[in-house]
Amino acid sequence: QLQASGxxxxxxxxxxxxxxxxxxxxxDYHAIGWFRQVPGKAREQLSCISSLGGSxxxxxxxKGRFTVSRDNAKNTAYLQIHNLKPEDTAVYFxxxxxxxxxxxxxxxxxxxxxxxxxxxxxxxxx
Numbered sequence: 254q255l256q257a258s259g260x261x262x263x264x265x266x267x268x269x270x271x272x273x274x275x276x277x278x279x280x281d282y283h284a285i286g287w288f289r290q291v292p293g294k295a296r297e298q299l300s301c302i303s304s305l306g307g308s309x310x311x312x313x314x315x316k317g318r319f320t321v322s323r324d325n326a327k328n329t330a331y332l333q334i335h336n337l338k339p340e341d342t343a344v345y346f347x348x349x350x351x352x353x354x355x356x357x358x359x360x361x362x363x364x365x366x367x368x369x370x371x372x373x374x375x376x377x378x379x
Contacts, residue, residue: 254278257347260373267337271373273330273347278368280304284352285323285330286359286366289343289375296346300332301359304352310359337377344372 255278259271273285287299300321301310309321323330330347348366350359359366 255347255370257373260375262376263337264379268335271332271345280328281325283349284357284359286348287332288346288363291343296363298361303356305355308356339377341377344374346372
């Protein structure tokens, strides 16, 4: 199971770095996807990074303020969010999909991923 952490209360305009760890599970050979969910709405994809970090993907509407990265030596992935806005308030999830192909990226839908866990709450408010 994956664990997303690093959420909290942030002022508009601020930045945040979320972490994704996987105790007892190696993230290598898995592409990592970040999603978020606002209550009452479907989960939306934010980004994806390939197993070695050589390829990344962001939906058009997410380009510019989100940066995904990973450190396989630390078995951790990250999502930086810049210039946070109140509409970024959501529960953020990290997910993983098996990727023997080092260039493989994520399917665009949450349940297309193989693994996920509880998310971390991000609240943007002054």
